Amino acid sequence: MSDVLRSVWENTYGLLVDDGQLAIGAIAALAVTWLIARASSEQVRDNAGWVLLALVIVVVLANLYRAGRSALRHADR
Amino acid sequence: MDLTTLAIAATPSFIASAVEFVEATTIVLAVGLTRGWRAPLVGTFLAGLTLAAIVAVFGVALVTIVPRNVLLGLVGTLLLLFGLRWLRKAVLRFAGIVALHDEDEIYRREVAELRSQGLSRTEWDWIGTVVAYKAVLLEGIEVAFIVIAFGAAGVAAMNAAIAGALAAGVMVVALAAALRHPLTAVPENWMKFGVGVMLSSFGVFWSAEGVGAEWPGDAAAIPLIIAVYLVVSWLAVRMLRGLLPQGARVAARNV
Numbered sequence: 001m002s003d004v005l006r007s008v009w010e011n012t013y014g015l016l017v018d019d020g021q022l023a024i025g026a027i028a029a030l031a032v033t034w035l036i037a038r039a040s041s042e043q044v045r046d047n048a049g050w051v052l053l054a055l056v057i058v059v060v061l062a063n064l065y066r067a068g069r070s071a072l073r074h075a076d077r
Numbered sequence: 078m079d080l081t082t083l084a085i086a087a088t089p090s091f092i093a094s095a096v097e098f099v100e101a102t103t104i105v106l107a108v109g110l111t112r113g114w115r116a117p118l119v120g121t122f123l124a125g126l127t128l129a130a131i132v133a134v135f136g137v138a139l140v141t142i143v144p145r146n147v148l149l150g151l152v153g154t155l156l157l158l159f160g161l162r163w164l165r166k167a168v169l170r171f172a173g174i175v176a177l178h179d180e181d182e183i184y185r186r187e188v189a190e191l192r193s194q195g196l197s198r199t200e201w202d203w204i205g206t207v208v209a210y211k212a213v214l215l216e217g218i219e220v221a222f223i224v225i226a227f228g229a230a231g232v233a234a235m236n237a238a239i240a241g242a243l244a245a246g247v248m249v250v251a252l253a254a255a256l257r258h259p260l261t262a263v264p265e266n267w268m269k270f271g272v273g274v275m276l277s278s279f280g281v282f283w284s285a286e287g288v289g290a291e292w293p294g295d296a297a298a299i300p301l302i303i304a305v306y307l308v309v310s311w312l313a314v315r316m317l318r319g320l321l322p323q324g325a326r327v328a329a330r331n332v
Contacts, residue, residue, distance in 0.1 A: 022165060023158050030154060034288035048290030053281050053302060057309050060161060064168055064313045068320040071174045075321070 021066070025059035085296070086227045086234040089279070090241030093223045093272040096265055097216040098249035103180050103259040104212035107187035108205045110257065116202035120209030128217040132239070136225045140235050150287020152229040157284045159222065160276025167270035168310050172317035177266050184259040220246075227279070274310065278302040 033052040037045050108117040139148060169175040187208075194204055224242050228235030252260055282292065282299055292298035 019162070019165065022161055026157055026161055027154070030157075030284055030288055033285060033290050037289035037291075045289065046291045047293055049282065049285040049292035049298065052285045052288075052290060053305060056157070056161070056277075056281055057305070060165065061309065061313060061316075063165065064317060065320070067165075067169060068172070068174065068317040072321055 019063060019067075022059065022063045025063065026056055029055035029059055085279075085299075086230065086237035087241035087244075089272070089275040090223055090227045090238040091245045092268055093276070094220045094242040095245035095249055095263070096268050096272060097220045097223075098246050099180065099260050099263050099265060100183075101213045101216035102249055102253040103184050104187055105209050106253055106257070106259060107184050108191060108209050111188050111191045112202055112205040116205030117209035120206040120211075121213045123206075124210045124213035124217055127214055128221050131218070131221045132224060136221075136228060136235060139225060139229060140232060145231075146287065148229050149283045152226050153280055153283025153285070153287045155222070155280075156226045156276055157280030159226070160273055160278070160280045163269060163273030164277050164306070164310065165273075167266070167273045168313045168317070170266055171270065171314045172321070174317060174321065178269065180259045180263075180265060181261045223276075226276075229283075270310070274303060274306045277306055 029052055032055060033048055036051055037048045040048070105117050105121055108120075139152070143151070166175060170177050191204070191208070220242050224235075224238045226238075227241075228238035249260065278299060282296075282302060285292065
């Protein structure tokens with residue numbers, strides 16, 4: 001039974017965090033967007049959703065590039 | 078229930094749940110065809126009860142008790158993390174860095190493992206029950222999460238998301254029962270990619286609203302967000318294919 005519970009926990013955690021850096025990056029992007037939405041004018045706040053999207057895309061591309069470099073190193077060995 | 082609610086909650090819930098049901102069905106089929114049907118069906122039934130309890134407790138509590146803004150922020154953030162994980166894996170698959178999902182291979186491996194464990198004719202087949210329970214519960218947790226996430230916008234959305242997931246379940250189980258073989262013809266890799274894009278899009282939309290940011294045109298921004306993710310994913314696959322020469326296409330573990 002503990003094996004099933006452990007699997008459930010690992011699966012639930014894995015649902016959200018496959019790569020820690022990606023998850024932390026997304027949370028950081030959200031934090032930056034929250035700051036922008038709080039501190040800036042109404043006009044900026046009305047478009048702040050796109051800021052989050054841009055930040056998330058940068059995080060994703062950086063993460064994928066790192067993954068590609070890592071795979072390349074593994075293939076070279 | 079209007080058509081927009083159906084489209085926003087039921088369609089992604091249907092597609093995402095179908096992928097999970099296909100994966101769970103492969104394992105249950107492997108157990109049933111190898112060790113007999115009683116034990117895996119009991120395991121599946123028990124897992125179904127567990128999942129119903131999860132959705133009833135968390136889903137209903139979320140949409141009825143938690144304030145909408147807090148809910149959007151919470152569910153949006155979880156959806157964003159969940160979606161990015163799917164999207165990342167899908168891009169790595171299409172770039173040739175991670176092996177494509179192969180339901181036939183998973184089925185063969187599972188059957189070989191189940192056969193190697195032997196079968197007692199006199200006792201209850203606990204192995205069959207536990208394997209089926211675990212598979213259905215683990216894949217089902219993802220279905221439950223998808224339903225809760227897409228249904229978080231309100232009771233109508235929750236009903237639509239549940240309807241989408243149930244329709245996917247009925248369709249997949251009926252097809253598997255008719256074919257008695259894993260559903261290898263289902264384009265799972267493309268569906269996983271589509272689900273990753275949809276989850277990430279809804280996740281970024283709702284989480285932004287949750288932290289007080291807004292979108293020009295409100296929900297009309299969602300198709301644009303989806304388009305941006307599609308373009309970026311395509312560019313990412315090209316970037317990775319350029320980065321890795323043909324010979325380097327390996328199923329690297331630590332990516």
